[in-house]
Amino acid sequence: MNPFTDQPAHSIGSLGEQRLIAxxxxxxGTASPEAPFGIGDxxxxxxxxxxxxxxxxxxxxxxxxxxxxxxxxxVGEKLFKRNLSDIAAMGGRxxxxxxxxxxxxxxxxxxxxxxxxxxxAVSRRFSVPLVGGDVAQHQGGIVATLTLVGEAGPRxxxxxxxxxxDWIYVTGHxxxxxxxxxxxxxxxxxxxxxxxxxxxxVRSMMDVSDGLAKDIHSLxxxxxxxxxxxxxxxxxKGCDVRAALCDGEDYELVFTVSAKADxxxxxxxxxxxxxxxxxxxxxRFVHRAEFPASAIKLxxxxxxxxxx
Amino acid sequence: MNPFTDQPAHSIGSLGEQRLIAxxxxxxGTASPEAPFGIGDxxxxxxxxxxxxxxxxxxxxxxxxxxxxxxxxxVGEKLFKRNLSDIAAMGGRxxxxxxxxxxxxxxxxxxxxxxxxxxxAVSRRFSVPLVGGDVAQHQGGIVATLTLVGEAGPRxxxxxxxxxxDWIYVTGHxxxxxxxxxxxxxxxxxxxxxxxxxxxxVRSMMDVSDGLAKDIHSLxxxxxxxxxxxxxxxxxKGCDVRAALCDGEDYELVFTVSAKADxxxxxxxxxxxxxxxxxxxxxRFVHRAEFPASAIKLxxxxxxxxxx
Numbered sequence: 306m307n308p309f310t311d312q313p314a315h316s317i318g319s320l321g322e323q324r325l326i327a328x329x330x331x332x333x334g335t336a337s338p339e340a341p342f343g344i345g346d347x348x349x350x351x352x353x354x355x356x357x358x359x360x361x362x363x364x365x366x367x368x369x370x371x372x373x374x375x376x377x378x379x380v381g382e383k384l385f386k387r388n389l390s391d392i393a394a395m396g397g398r399x400x401x402x403x404x405x406x407x408x409x410x411x412x413x414x415x416x417x418x419x420x421x422x423x424x425x426a427v428s429r430r431f432s433v434p435l436v437g438g439d440v441a442q443h444q445g446g447i448v449a450t451l452t453l454v455g456e457a458g459p460r461x462x463x464x465x466x467x468x469x470x471d472w473i474y475v476t477g478h479x480x481x482x483x484x485x486x487x488x489x490x491x492x493x494x495x496x497x498x499x500x501x502x503x504x505x506x507v508r509s510m511m512d513v514s515d516g517l518a519k520d521i522h523s524l525x526x527x528x529x530x531x532x533x534x535x536x537x538x539x540x541x542k543g544c545d546v547r548a549a550l551c552d553g554e555d556y557e558l559v560f561t562v563s564a565k566a567d568x569x570x571x572x573x574x575x576x577x578x579x580x581x582x583x584x585x586x587x588x589r590f591v592h593r594a595e596f597p598a599s600a601i602k603l604x605x606x607x608x609x610x611x612x613x
Numbered sequence: 614m615n616p617f618t619d620q621p622a623h624s625i626g627s628l629g630e631q632r633l634i635a636x637x638x639x640x641x642g643t644a645s646p647e648a649p650f651g652i653g654d655x656x657x658x659x660x661x662x663x664x665x666x667x668x669x670x671x672x673x674x675x676x677x678x679x680x681x682x683x684x685x686x687x688v689g690e691k692l693f694k695r696n697l698s699d700i701a702a703m704g705g706r707x708x709x710x711x712x713x714x715x716x717x718x719x720x721x722x723x724x725x726x727x728x729x730x731x732x733x734a735v736s737r738r739f740s741v742p743l744v745g746g747d748v749a750q751h752q753g754g755i756v757a758t759l760t761l762v763g764e765a766g767p768r769x770x771x772x773x774x775x776x777x778x779d780w781i782y783v784t785g786h787x788x789x790x791x792x793x794x795x796x797x798x799x800x801x802x803x804x805x806x807x808x809x810x811x812x813x814x815v816r817s818m819m820d821v822s823d824g825l826a827k828d829i830h831s832l833x834x835x836x837x838x839x840x841x842x843x844x845x846x847x848x849x850k851g852c853d854v855r856a857a858l859c860d861g862e863d864y865e866l867v868f869t870v871s872a873k874a875d876x877x878x879x880x881x882x883x884x885x886x887x888x889x890x891x892x893x894x895x896x897r898f899v900h901r902a903e904f905p906a907s908a909i910k911l912x913x914x915x916x917x918x919x920x921x
Contacts, residue, residue, distance in 0.1 A: 341771045347702035347819055348667035350769055358666070359656035360744060362711045362760060366751045394655035403670045407715075407756040436668060443674045445753045448715040452670060452760035461658055463649045511655055 307373045308416040308447055309409065317417055318410030325440060328414075332421035336428035337435045349436035351401045351454065359455035361391040367447040371489070377416045379489040380449075381423025387514070388453040389431060389493035390556045394512040396462045396502020397455040399433040399495070405450045407443035420449070431495065462502045462560070464523045466509035470564035473524075473531055473587045475557055479517060480544035482554035487541070491556045497579060498558055504574075506566035513557045518550040518606035524561055529590040532600040539585045550606045564589070615681045616724040616755055617717065625725055626718030633748060636722075640729035644736035645743045657744035659709045659762060667763035669699040675755040679797070685724045687797040688757075689731025695822070696761040697739060697801035698864045702820040704770045704810020705763040707741040707803070713758045715751035728757070739803065770810045770868070772831045774817035778872035781832070781839055781895045783865055787825055788852035790862035795849070799864045805887060806866055812882075814874035821865045826858035826914035832869055837898040840908040847893045858914045872897070 313319050320328065330337060330344060337343045341350040365371055365384040375383070385402065392399045404424065408417070428435050433453070476497055482488040494512070501507045513520050521531050540549040562568060568586065575584045588600060621627050628636065638645060638652060645651045649658040673679055673692040683691070693710065700707045712732065716725070736743050741761070784805055790796040802820070809815045821828050829839050848857040870876060876894065883892045896908060 346771050347699040348669040351666040351668055353665050357661050358659040360659055360711055361656040362713045362747055364713050364715055364749055366715050366749055368752055369750055391655040403668055405670045405672050405758045407672055407674050439671050441672055441674055442677055443756060444676055448751060448756040450713045450758040463654050
């Protein structure tokens, strides 16, 4: 759906602020609690938690993260889920979200309704209330920004912690996110992330958003290289190695496991807990001199480069 | 300064993502702690607090909240401060911020540097670290969205709580925010808001951002009207009553005080604590039948209406 219309009666400009906000509250329904715990005051109040907080922000921008081919409901879902994926990547639990919209006055009311209904659906599915937000005018586009507050689990899994010799694992499949529509259909790996953070042998983790070839560098210990076996890559049907490494928007978890760990036990436990989610051991971090000839030369692949 | 340039060497598009992010970290300096407590992982980790959290989000958008006449450093300051004003309005304490930028690739590097240095200056001044963010490409504009996490004080002052007969107070001056450049030069009333939340006779509070004529409705108890005496309005020099009521972007606190309170004692305590900040008693909430002929007929004034 093209989000814009020249027919004034169908555009948000015809509603004005008061009626638009009333409509948004209707569209969100039970996804948005009453003020001061939800929309309607200067801030939203989130009851105190006991653990450290996690904070993350990601936008969706028309022409950049979605186009007219993506249903507006899926745009809202994608915005929420890509932030949930960041909480998953630290092993945390999402608690509350706020969303800020910068919108052209020509945006269609029905486009916006479907967008908010998408947000509300994800909010209910993962029990994360939408507690606040802002709508502002922006000539020429749609920029929707969601900020998510989460709670750390008993242990926060960061990107640092891997050592030379440690194993590299990835969940699900990689590549072809756009043509397969995975980029808005994916399920954020919240349960998997929380489970992995409780396993002591898992040492670091992140989500794959810009392509494994690029993102793996953030986990790589100094003085080592990731030696990834091409046969081990969980390539999505219809894709090749390049797509699996470079396409981005996989929203899978990549994590590292101690070289001393009983990886067979980890894999068995995974299969019992997540029987429908593939887990792949891709290889390990090795010193430059040990790099096997059969491993993928990652420097020949580039992940998604922003602002180019 | 016009934020855009056609000279590739001066635009952020020439930097690419890696160098841009390195530059941002340099510009932010001590305002941004190391990951996982700052930028550089999937989420930022904010240490656990004991009180309820406050959450607020507000953007600045090119052509809407700033134009080429506003120095880019002031744009960054304004973005941070208008969110701080929302925390002040609940009597809270700001703790951490994340900022998401949607930027055209033609944005000037020096514009962006000054913008981030403005953010960093406010961050240091109010001791609120910038712990994370996102930069994404957006053809045709600049949308910067800041989300602020705060901690509630011993008491959260919301917009609800006033009763018929209660007094209406406002801090500072109203009107002419744009011509006087107050809209980016203001100081968020954090100290004042926290102080007011500790006074039991103060019953409700908000910040004035869309003009008093519009915002006061949020504080008005059902079945009453705000009876505001025109002589009591703290009108900014060079403005008239209409400007004071309608201009918006005042970022002052409007609050209500119990009808039974010793207002003289409150005013004396205010003067001792904030000798340089004006405090004005504007009037009180009255039933329709009691509305005095001399009071301002607010229905003849309209505050700032978004999305029109």
